[in-house]
Amino acid sequence: MLVYPAYIGDANFKMVDDFKFDSGAPPAFIVQTQDDKRYFPSAIAYNMALLKANISSELHTFPTGGHGYGIRPSAYPVSGWKDLCRDWLLRVDGN
Numbered sequence: 001m002l003v004y005p006a007y008i009g010d011a012n013f014k015m016v017d018d019f020k021f022d023s024g025a026p027p028a029f030i031v032q033t034q035d036d037k038r039y040f041p042s043a044i045a046y047n048m049a050l051l052k053a054n055i056s057s058e059l060h061t062f063p064t065g066g067h068g069y070g071i072r073p074s075a076y077p078v079s080g081w082k083d084l085c086r087d088w089l090l091r092v093d094g095n
Helices: 040-052 077-094
Strands: 028-033 057-062
Touching: 028 040, 028 077, 040 057, 057 077
Parallel strands: 028 057
Antiparallel strands: none
């Protein structure tokens, strides 16, 4: 699970050169907010790299919520990411 991933993608939504993974990487659940401008590209870049490697991923982006929201409740819809993640874990575990 990657929650507001950082430093793995650049402003052009490409993976940074020093971050590598191989075909043995596990499925990924990624959550990010679009107003987390500095780190939003990392979520997109990682998801695209996983797709190119045929590794299952689930990406959820929300328009607002900033960075550092964690698991605390807020007025932003991103607060529901925990339920989405739980459902994903149940699906992944059931495979």
